[in-house]
Amino acid sequence: MTIIVIVVVLIAALFYGVYHLLNKAKPLGEFCQVKGPSGVLNLEIEQAQIAATIAAVATRRKLPDRAVEIAYVTAIQESKLLNLPYGDRDSVGVFQQRPSQGWGTVKQLQDPVYATQKFFAALVKVKRYQKLPLHEAAQAVQRSADGSAYAAHEEDAKILAAAFTGRVPKGVHCWYPIADQPPAPQPAKARKELVRALGDLGAASGDGTRIDASSERRGWLIAAWSVANARRYSLRQVSYAGVTWKSDSGHDGWLADGKAVAGRVDLA
Incomplete structure (x- = not known):
């Protein structure tokens, strides 16, 4: 009987140790996790x-x-949200727009900011686009061979929109391997690129480490953009509204930080 008890205790201890080891294990590879009211995407x-x-x-x-x-269902279907240098016939870029159809040059269409601007410029010309089903609105812009294909991505598009527009706080966090000697952070370059997409950001520190947010939602949009682009600009951390994301522990998401203030996104 004593032997049986000892075996049971040892087995329980083994499972306990494995369970906690797995829970503490860091996710492998590099990903961004996006959270919305209706689900989670990697x-x-x-x-x-x-x-x-x-x-x-x-x-x-x-x-x-x-x-x-609408833009997300289109981009997911056309390119899987990737800036492709190729496509059907002369299609290129995120939305697989064709230079021969007047969307722009190949170089322009491989700039995601430009390509997105062209997509929205066409979308707003679609009569009552906000009332149309997502896939019908997308098809009205793209004129694809099979417009029904966009419908398969509607749930994913809603998750992405909730997180990246800033409607859902802390909706985006990323993780990736950190080099032994990582390059110096480039917050000024990050801010410059953000201005290209988002427009004037108002007052900021000279080195770009501080970005003012005129509303909580706008602040979370800036924070989400900054985390998604952190690897590109070697950002070590992004802070906003009482929480901070850090590159060396990105898998943990946004953690409480008393130094992170509302109304300002800090990059470092």
Whole structure:
């Protein structure tokens, strides 16, 4: 009987140890996790960068979330949210727009900011686009061979729109391997690129480490964009509204930080 008890205790201890080891294990690879009211998505970092750009351009144009969702179903179907240098016939870029159809040059269409601006410029010309089903609005812009294909991505588009527009706080966090000697952070370059998509950011520190946010939602949009682009600009941390994301523990998401203030996104 004593032997049986000892065996049971040892087995229980073994399972306890394995359970906690697995719970503490860091996710492998590099991903961004996006959380919305209706679910969670894992994206490649490039996909997250594209998604962040789409939301920023829409905000600059003062477009509703419905427009962002339409752009997402289109980009997911056309390119899987990737900036492709190829496509059907002469199609290129995130939305697979064709230079021969007047969308722009190949170089222009491989700039996600430009491509997104062109997409929204066409979308707002669609009569009552906000009232149309997402896939019908997307098809009205793209004129694809099979417009029904966009409908398969509606739920994912709603999750992305909620997080990247800033409607859902702490909706985006990323993680990736950190080099032994990482490059110096480039917050000024990050801010400059954000301005291209989002427009004037108002007052900021000279080195770009501080970005003012005129509203909580806008602050979370800027924070989400910054985290999605953190690897690109070697950002070590992004702070906003009482929480901070850090590159060396990105899998943990946003953690409480008493130094992170509302009304300002800090990059370092």
